[in-house]
Every structure is written in C-alpha cells, then in structure tokens.
Amino acid sequence: MVLSENMQKLVAGNSAIRKMFELGQELAAKVGKDNVYDFSLGNPASPVPEEVKEKAIAILNEKNPNYVHGYMANAGFPEVREKVAAYLNKKHGMSYDKNDIIMTVGAAGGLNDVLRALLNPGDEVLTFAPFFTEYRSYAGNFGGKLVIVPPDTEHFQLDIEKAWPLITEKTKALIINNPNNPSGSLYTKETIEKLGAMLEKKEKEVGHPIYVICDEPYRELVYDGAEVPYIPAIIRNAVFLYSFSKTISLPGERIGYLALSKDVDEYPDLIQALTIANRTLGYVNAPSLFQLIVGDCLDLEANLPFYDKNRKLLYKSLTDIGFTCVKPEGAFYMLVKAPDGDAAHFAAAAEKLNIIIVPCDGFGLPGYVRLAYCVAYDMIERSLPAFKKLYEETK
Ligand code: PLP
Numbered sequence: 100m101v102l103s104e105n106m107q108k109l110v111a112g113n114s115a116i117r118k119m120f121e122l123g124q125e126l127a128a129k130v131g132k133d134n135v136y137d138f139s140l141g142n143p144a145s146p147v148p149e150e151v152k153e154k155a156i157a158i159l160n161e162k163n164p165n166y167v168h169g170y171m172a173n174a175g176f177p178e179v180r181e182k183v184a185a186y187l188n189k190k191h192g193m194s195y196d197k198n199d200i201i202m203t204v205g206a207a208g209g210l211n212d213v214l215r216a217l218l219n220p221g222d223e224v225l226t227f228a229p230f231f232t233e234y235r236s237y238a239g240n241f242g243g244k245l246v247i248v249p250p251d252t253e254h255f256q257l258d259i260e261k262a263w264p265l266i267t268e269k270t271k272a273l274i275i276n277n278p279n280n281p282s283g284s285l286y287t288k289e290t291i292e293k294l295g296a297m298l299e300k301k302e303k304e305v306g307h308p309i310y311v312i313c314d315e316p317y318r319e320l321v322y323d324g325a326e327v328p329y330i331p332a333i334i335r336n337a338v339f340l341y342s343f344s345k346t347i348s349l350p351g352e353r354i355g356y357l358a359l360s361k362d363v364d365e366y367p368d369l370i371q372a373l374t375i376a377n378r379t380l381g382y383v384n385a386p387s388l389f390q391l392i393v394g395d396c397l398d399l400e401a402n403l404p405f406y407d408k409n410r411k412l413l414y415k416s417l418t419d420i421g422f423t424c425v426k427p428e429g430a431f432y433m434l435v436k437a438p439d440g441d442a443a444h445f446a447a448a449a450e451k452l453n454i455i456i457v458p459c460d461g462f463g464l465p466g467y468v469r470l471a472y473c474v475a476y477d478m479i480e481r482s483l484p485a486f487k488k489l490y491e492e493t494k
Pocket of ligand 1: 141204206207208231276280314316341342343344350354355
C-alpha cells in the first residue's frame with residue numbers, strides 16, 4: 100500500500116456528505132435534474148450579490164494586475180486585514196489591529212491553520228455532537244484525535260457537564276460551531292459564559308491554555324432576530340474563524356479570515372505560527388483577488404429572507420406530514436428523526452424516491468438525517484409529494 104497510514108484512515112472514512120452529493124449527480128443524469136430532490140450539500144443557492152461582480156470588475160480594471168495577482172504577506176494584504184479588524188472592532192467592540200487578522204482559505208483553511216499550529220501527535224481536540232464531519236479529518240491531518248461530547252438530543256445545546264470529564268492534559272482545543280451544522284441550533288450567550296467558566300477551571304487544572312476555535316461560517320444566518328454571541332468577547336483564549344462561503348455564496352472561491360486577540364495566552368508565538376501554517380500547508384496565502392473583493396464587501400448582508408422562506412416551508416410541511424424535525428434557529432440545515440431510528444435505512448428509502456439526504460451518524464448523531472435547505476424554493480415544493488410517500492413507507 101503506497102498510502103500513509105494516516106491517509107488510509109482518511110480514505111476509509113471519506114465524507115458521507117460528498118458521497119450523497121455524488122449520488123445526487125448520478126441520479127440527476129439518469130432521471131433528469133428536476134426529478135431529483137437533492138438536500139445533500141451546503142452549497143448556497145441564493146444568488147451571489149451583484150456587488151461581488153462589480154467589485155471584481157473595478158479591482159481588475161483599476162488596480163495594477165501584478166499587485167492583484169501577486170504574492171503578498173502570508174497573512175494577506177495588509178489593507179484588507181486592516182478593514183477586517185475595523186469591521187470586527189465596530190461590530191463586536193474588540194480592539195484588533197491588522198496584525199491580529201490572517202486571511203484564510205475559507206473556514207476549512209483556518210481550522211487547519213489552527214490545528215497545525217497547536218497539535219502534536221496524540222493531542223486531543225474536543226467538539227460537541229452533532230458536529231461538522233470534517234473536524235475528524237482536520238484533527239487527523241496532524242495526528243490529533245477528535246474527542247466527541249455526546250449530543251443533547253433534547254435541546255441541541257452544548258452539554259457542558261458531559262464535556263467536563265473529557266477534558267484532560269491532552270486537550271489542546273475545543274471547536275464550537277455556532278450556529279451549528281447540522282442541527283441549526285444556536286448557542287446562547289449564557290451557554291458560552293458557562294463554557295468559559297468551565298474552561299477557566301480546567302485550564303488551571305491541566306496547567307495550559309485550552310483554546311476555543313470558533314468556527315462560524317454561518318454566523319450571519321440566524322432567524323427571528325436572534326443574536327449570535329461573539330465568543331472572543333466572552334472567552335479570552337478564543338480564535339475566531341469566519342468564511343464568505345455561506346453568507347454571500349462564495350464556497351468555491353475559498354476565502355475567509357481568522358482573528359486572534361492580543362489578550363490570548365502565548366499570542367506572539369501563536370499568531371506567528373498561524374501565519375507560517377498558512378504558508379507551509381501550501382496555501383501560501385488566501386486567494387488574492389478575492390481578498391481584495393471581500394475587503395470591500397464586509398458589510399454585505401446574507402440573504403436571510405431566501406433561507407428563512409425555505410426553512411419555514413420545509414419545517415411546516417415535514418412536520419405536517421408527520422416527521423419529527425428539529426426547528427432550525429440558524430444556518431441552513433434541518434434535522435429529521437429517522438422514524439425507525441436507523442438513519443442509513445431511512446436515507447436509502449428516501450433515495451428510492453429520488454430524495455437525497457445525509458445520515459447523521461458521521462456527525463455523531465445516529466438516528467437522524469440532515470437536510471440542507473440552501474436550495475431553490477421550488478425544489479422543496481416539488482419534493483413534498485415524495486416526502487409524503489416516504490413517510491407512508493417508513494412510519
Ligand atoms: N465549518 C462548518 C461547520 C461547515 O459547515 C463548513 C462547510 O460546510 C466549513 C467549516 C468549511 O467552510 P469553508 O467553505 O469556508 O471552508
């Protein structure tokens with residue numbers, strides 16, 4: 100076998116989401132695109148804001164091409180980082196400057212930067228189920244182990260009591276994804292404060308910092324006027340990660356940023372390591388043209404009405420049919436309980452009706468499937484008779 104042992108593990112655990120997405124593509128080729136109801140991937144269907152194209156054209160017309168497309172500091176263009184710092188300071192009352200900001204290759208790039216900077220083989224990273232499946236691979240990239248706090252299936256909040264005994268000397272970091280993929284739940288300020296108090300005690304016990312990695316590509320996608328707490332304003336040892344993939348529909352462009360406050364323990368070493376990780380992981384720097392574009396698009400709002408309309412239709416229709424669903428408060432995913440408790444069996448029955456949904460076993464939540472509703476509204480409408488049939492067949 101030519102593959103490294105580490106890679107063999109990653110290949111064996113290849114993403115269920117990607118598999119379902121590929122299945123949807125195959126099915127569409129067979130039965131026609133309009134007859135497949137693909138809820139597999141978090142690929143936003145809301146149109147990319149017109150401003151993105153306008154800024155791109157202006158930058159390409161007005162700036163020196165060798166500047167736009169050239170190498171720059173590994174952390175990114177200083178003027179873009181300055182704009183990000185000012186934006187976060189205004190929005191969250193922080194005091195970042197450009198040296199605290201690193202432009203990243205999406206949230207995934209940011210997560211890998213942080214884990215590269217922190218992990219020795221055998222180190223542990225804690226996360227709460229349900230969680231984004233790729234965390235396991237990202238920790239595994241550096242020989243780290245993802246330790247999973249069992250899900251709170253009553254409220255889908257962070258179960259801090261269950262987390263307590265799982266944090267040990269080996270724990271380097273904890274990943275919090277708010278609002279959450281796949282549950283759509285939103286962790287409140289009170290919950291984050293409770294988490295912060297617990298971590299402060301644990302840091303004293305283990306004798307080293309435990310960093311909270313705030314993975315927040317969905318933070319602008321919250322409904323009913325709810326607010327997402329800004330974790331670094333509550334927990335000191337926090338690294339904030341943002342991405343433009345979801346909120347302004349740019350997942351293929353691979354653009355985001357990380358922010359690290361100077362108050363964080365071991366800041367000078369950490370910020371330097373994160374910058375070097377950006378380079379040595381082979382990204383070198385985040386995509387240059389899109390750094391400049393997003394630097395001018397920080398105030399753009401997510402298309403909340405688009406997703407909220409889908410959320411309301413899907414939740415109401417599926418609960419009316421008889422399914423048990425978890426009402427999403429944020430992001431664009433909804434959990435549905437498998438009627439017989441077997442998510443793989445339920446997803447296979449759905450597939451026979453051309454509905455593509457993802458079993459949540461890989462998200463640490465057996466017995467549920469995830470529906471990504473960042474799709475066209477009319478696809479949800481067209482899918483409803485198939486969901487009715489699915490309910491009759493599986494109830
Ligand atoms: N984190 C979570 C929770 C996600 O759902 C995703 C993508 O689906 C990512 C990170 C990766 O996002 P990006 O495209 O910014 O790398």
